[in-house]
Amino acid sequence: MRWELLNYNDEYIQSKSKEFHTDKLITELLLNRGITNKEDVDKFLNPSMENINDPFLFEDMERIVERIIIARKNKEKIFIYGDYDVDGISGTAYLIIVLRNLGINIDYFIQNRVHEGSKINKHFVNYIKKRNAKLVITVDTSFGSTEEIELLTKNGIDLIITDHHRQTNKLKLDVKTINPKISKTYPFKHLSGSGMAYKLADAVYERLGVSKKILHDYMDIVMIGTVADVVPMTDENRFIIKQGLANLRKTKVKGLEYLIVYLKLNAYSINTSDIGFYIAPMLNALGRIDSSKMVVDFYIEKDDFRIFNIIEEMKRANKIRRYLEINIYNEIEEKIAKMREKPKYIFMKSKKWHSGVTGVVSSRLSLKYNIPVIIISIKNGYGKASCRSVEGLNIFDILKEISHKFERFGGHDLAAGFLVTEKVLFQIEKYLKNKLYRLNKSDIEKKFLIDSYLSIENINKTLVKEINKLSPFGLDNQEPNFTDNNVTLLNYTKFGVDSRHFKGMVVKGNKKLPVIGYNLGDKIDTKNSGKKIEILYTPVLKYGKNDFFIELKLKDFKYN
Secondary structure: OEEEEOOOOHHHHHHHHHHHOOOHHHHHHHHHOOOOOHHHHHHHHOOOHHHOOOHHHOOOHHHHHHHHHHHHHHOOEEEEEEOOOHHHHHHHHHHHHHHHOOOOOEEEEEOOOOOOOOOOOHHHHHHHHOOOEEEEEEEOOOOOOHHHHHHHHHOOOEEEEEOOOOOOOOOOOOOEEEOOOOOOOOOOOOOOHHHHHHHHHHHHHHHHOOOOHHHHHOHHHHHHHHHHOOOOOOOHHHHHHHHHHHHHHHOOOHHHHHHHHHOOOOOOOOOHHHHHHHHHHHHHHHHHHOOOHHHHHHHHOOOHHHHHHHHHHHHHHHHHHHHHHHHHHHHHHHHHHOOOOOOOOEEEEEOOOOOOOHHHHHHHHHHHHOOOEEEEEEEOOEEEEEEEOOOOOOHHHHHHOOHHHOOEEEEOOOEEEEEEEHHHHHHHHHHHHHHHOOOOHHHHOOEEEEOEEOOHHHOOHHHHHHHHHHOOOEOOEOOOOEEEEEEEEEEEEEEOHHHOEEEEEEEEOOEEEEEEEOOOHHHOOHHHOOOEEEEEEEEEEEEOOOOEEEEEEEEEEEEO
């Protein structure tokens, strides 16, 4: 792995420090994130409602809001049709809560990931027809064919699409749609599916002239969907996430309150990493193994007994998810171990693999080997693929060139998926081999950008709080990386599946701090125990029994 230190001229740093009114270290962090003027510094460090764009900048928003208000006036039944991942589920739950608050007659439908996929079918249309639905609003999903939309139209049901995925084709029919990726007038392109649900609700409340307090009271739901979908932590997303994390301290979602206790998290110190590593996987587990609809119930349910039952089902599904994930992961690792050289990409398929967990396995393998990964589960003559890529290699654009061969296709630059007939799979494999096998070593070598040198002897709570002003951290605003050398690692223990991780203590001079190294367990060499190491790390504030303490999150290390 390559470490690359970001550097600036001292005079430039000093002048920017005066302009920003920040110290040298914070100035470096801001500059490293492309923030070069005082106005942008203020917006970045203090995101507020003032930074939220007008929802009516979306071309179709007026027509969409008008249709929803008509449905409200006529007491028409509306169905929310949500995608089955955390983003779609969260956006669905959010709309259910805030639109019901307006007296709108609204219900929801989440397709089963394994048995139905995301395509509108006769089962769905018959289901909502029996319930007298007159309008369908999608969350985090679009429709790829005219036939699907015509199926609704023939049954007297109107359609509103809210989505944020890149589009591969244009529908011939005039369908009311809001999607930042295809909008020519909306300035921010990176809202999540749940973020789009918030924009829709904001517009409806604006037109009705009612208080928007409830929209912000439940922003923690939108935040979870936004973090889980790994969108850039910039612009409007910063306000959504900061507001949502603050809401968790006194959440109005009873299910979240109980889940936080079960996971032994402290609501006052939860960050985006906790959402991504602990909360989102629990919510995702049901959809991957069983039914995502239950997760919507988890968000909106008020009855204690029912919430506890849902959490028990989450725990059960999470255990199954882990078991299935480990088996697929280990099977692929065994195949990789037999290869003569490190692969430049991974393309593997099987009829034994559960499609609900292939995305998780793809992410793990792509992270470990820093290469594109395509894993395909085959069932009933169709292959369902989960694709993950690495920075600088746009897997969506690569697949888009052959999207005409897919039954379904969608996603983002670094994460995509497709459904294809089994007989076409060999063509897909051949195409990807030609595209991906030519990658140079430099293209796939993992690179860590270092923000600054920072001795652990100089770390204290005040400094970490200053660093955390740049949060939330994630895509396009990565956690700050610091280096220090001549550090000693002591009392470490490995943990997790296959001892992937480790925790222990690091010491330098009179400073001793706890450390945790995710996915670094295999780098620990007992022969080098007690040797000095150079570390690449991020300092994190954790909450203990009575107070906050500092823990170092190790990203990498080298023996001196």
